Amino acid sequence: MPENTVLACQNEITDVPGWLNEQYVEKVLRCALKEGSIKLKQLTIDYAVPKGDNFASIIYRIRVTYHARDQEYETTSTFIVKGMITEGLAGEKLRQYDVQRKEMDVYQFVVPELKRMMKSVGERSELYPSALAVDRKHEVILFKDLAQDGYRMADRTKGMDMAHLKMAITMMAKLHAGSMKLREQDPTIFEHYRTGMITRETEAFHPMFVLIYDALVDEVAGWGPEWGTYHRKLEILRPNFVEYGLRVFDNDPDAEDLCVFVHGDLWVNNLLYKYDTQGTPCDAVLLDFQYCCYGTPMIDFCYLYYTSARDDIRQSCLDELLQYYYYALVGCARDLQYHGKIPTLHQFLQQAMRKMFYGVYSSFIALPVQMNDKTENADFEALMGDDERAQIYKRTIVSNVKYRKIIQGLLPQFDQKGLLDPLY
DSSP states (O other): OOOOETTTTTOOOOOOOTTHHHHHHHHHHHHHHTTTOOEEEEEEEEEOOOTTSSSSEEEEEEEEEEEEEESSSOEEEEEEEEOOOHHHHHHHHHHHHHHHHHHHHIIIIHHHHHHHHHHHHHOOOOOOOOOEEEEEETEEEEEEEHHHHHGGGOOTTTOOOHHHHHHHHHHHHHHHHHHHHHHHOOTTTTOOOOOOSOOOSTTTHHHHHHHHHHHHHHHHHEEEEEEHHHHHHHHHHHGGGHHHHHHHOOOOOTOOOOEEEEOOOGGGEEEEEETTTTTTTTEEEEOOOOOOEEETTTHHHHHHHHBBOOOOHHOOOOHHHHHHHHHHHHHHHTTTTOOOOOOOHHHHHHHHTTTTTTHHHHIIIIIHHHHHOOOOOOOOOHOOOSHHHHHHHHHHHOHHHHHHHHHHHHHHHHHHTTTTTTOO
């Protein structure tokens, strides 16, 4: 490292690539800020997200001090450098999902169009981070650090209250409505976004889904005789679990069901909020498009609702928030002068029920991983593997007492909707 490059917490920052140095950052900033006279004075590199907290990415925060010709004083600012994990099992599996190419494409081609379109109808929110640079050679994206503007993550351990959740649902609706208008203008724009979280394009994650599901079935077996009916239904569901998830992502070209560009990984940690002086959220930004695809809006709705809502909301407010989403979507689509067909609320709710199995997936597979607070074995190998350490990890996440309380509330609801019985 050059003498003016500092690794914050040097005992921990051990994997900074050699190319992420003063010369590289200076060159990128000159291009991104359109100022060729920038001279870097100091570069400090730290993790923006603790290593291990994100299974798909390595995210650095770089603190840069620089000077430009027309500036009287030096400027110090921070930026986010996001790259994909490329080595080991994680790199192998993520390549099959094409996560980095998709996300670079979204920030280079889709996000600017969405922001331009929404701004034209009076939108004042930031909506999404703007990429200052998309570097395909090194497979990284450079962003302005929104923490400088007061944005921060909500506390995922508390669950989202109604204020946070409705703001997130409004953001979701704006993304979906904007994508409807974009596709109206360019019918091919989303053709290359095919690999959602569950996909027929690759089976890379399918074993992990089954292994977590099996751990949950074993956990339910130990809850006592009053849960025996649910345990038996879960055992019968097992051979079809992945296929039912895949059918959520299947788009029927002959149906008139609503399809949109979905974020694909919309949960509390992929949102940044800004707060007013009373601590109430007043703006939000949506991050991370690695699992985006074109499909039913229920992919995003179910994932957000079942993974991130505070549990009293999750257990009782589904119909209310589906209606809230629908009206937000329709309102935004009308503002954008979308001319395509929009289902009525009744039709939308019927379509939503056909894709509601994604709520089961989100609750059974994603939620225990996200709720886990025992990080000793929490890495990609433990998530994907079947060795003793991986089995311990999976048993640990499904035996979480807080998770058990949630799933014991949801199982009867899923059963009453017919989601634990054969669907087809």
